[in-house]
Amino acid sequence: MNSWGCLAKRHGQSAADLMVGPRKDNVMPTPSAVPPLHSYLPVQSARTYRSVGHCIYCGSRCRLSDEHIIPLGLGGRLVLPQSSCSSCSAKTGRLERTCLRTMYGPLRLLYGLPSRRKKSRPETLQLKIKRTEESEWEYVPVVQERYPFLITFPYFEAPGALTGTDESDAAGPVTSRLWVRGASPHHDFQELLQSLAQELRVHSLMPESKAEVSAFCSLLAKIALSYIAADIGVSAQRSRLAQIALGEDLTNCMHYIGSVATDEPPSGLLHEVSLARHHRNDSIVVRIRLLAKLGTPTYFVVLPSNIAKA
Numbered sequence: 001m002n003s004w005g006c007l008a009k010r011h012g013q014s015a016a017d018l019m020v021g022p023r024k025d026n027v028m029p030t031p032s033a034v035p036p037l038h039s040y041l042p043v044q045s046a047r048t049y050r051s052v053g054h055c056i057y058c059g060s061r062c063r064l065s066d067e068h069i070i071p072l073g074l075g076g077r078l079v080l081p082q083s084s085c086s087s088c089s090a091k092t093g094r095l096e097r098t099c100l101r102t103m104y105g106p107l108r109l110l111y112g113l114p115s116r117r118k119k120s121r122p123e124t125l126q127l128k129i130k131r132t133e134e135s136e137w138e139y140v141p142v143v144q145e146r147y148p149f150l151i152t153f154p155y156f157e158a159p160g161a162l163t164g165t166d167e168s169d170a171a172g173p174v175t176s177r178l179w180v181r182g183a184s185p186h187h188d189f190q191e192l193l194q195s196l197a198q199e200l201r202v203h204s205l206m207p208e209s210k211a212e213v214s215a216f217c218s219l220l221a222k223i224a225l226s227y228i229a230a231d232i233g234v235s236a237q238r239s240r241l242a243q244i245a246l247g248e249d250l251t252n253c254m255h256y257i258g259s260v261a262t263d264e265p266p267s268g269l270l271h272e273v274s275l276a277r278h279h280r281n282d283s284i285v286v287r288i289r290l291l292a293k294l295g296t297p298t299y300f301v302v303l304p305s306n307i308a309k310a
Ligand SMILES: [Zn+2]
Pocket: 055, 056, 057, 058, 059, 060, 084, 085, 086, 087, 088, 089
């Protein structure tokens, strides 16, 4: 009989593993998985917003490119034209790829990344396995289409800016709890694990993922800044949120970023992003829920009122 384990570790790079394989103690934690993603995830409606004409991170007007508000590799189709300079685009792009690679695995295969990266895309991915009960863990290549992976989101506290605490008391990018689900682009996750274990003739296999919490906070700040610019035309260049989005300084970033603390029901949409003014202090609050259809956590990113005037 197969059983599962799930590990979550603290700190910026948290590891989350699900393990399949016999266990002596006969304890059966409930496996958590989502349906095969290919037919389950809806498509986001495409929208191109009004061109900005300067970099929303640093204010530069040189060498501007279009910004995908939600990463293309996650199926994001909201585009903010002429809004990121080449220097800032390189920084946000690198952080975005870190999140996609480590936390959302082959999910991006569903949506196809820009062709410039197709050549470097591996056709196989490394899966952690154990050949016998006594042997060491090792990695074997598995074709992308049949690679079982984990989708990971960190849970945070509410943003300090909304609870009224001082910025200096806010934490950096850390989490103590993760939202983790098994997933596969084209297969039922549990059936895939069973068939792979038989096919590879292994004792156990362990899909892995890491929560890159720093890069994820930067991604949330990037989504918030670009959505604020798109929706209400407010540019917060060189603000603390811009520094966080560029990965330059994440000290006390939990003053600006937070999440709900509980599991939420799945939404009908692939992603949710919306904006509101905070009723007490007039700051702008962007609500972000990536892969909302999977029942993922909701995040809040706060742009304080001293910058948030339109
Ligand atoms: Zn820039």
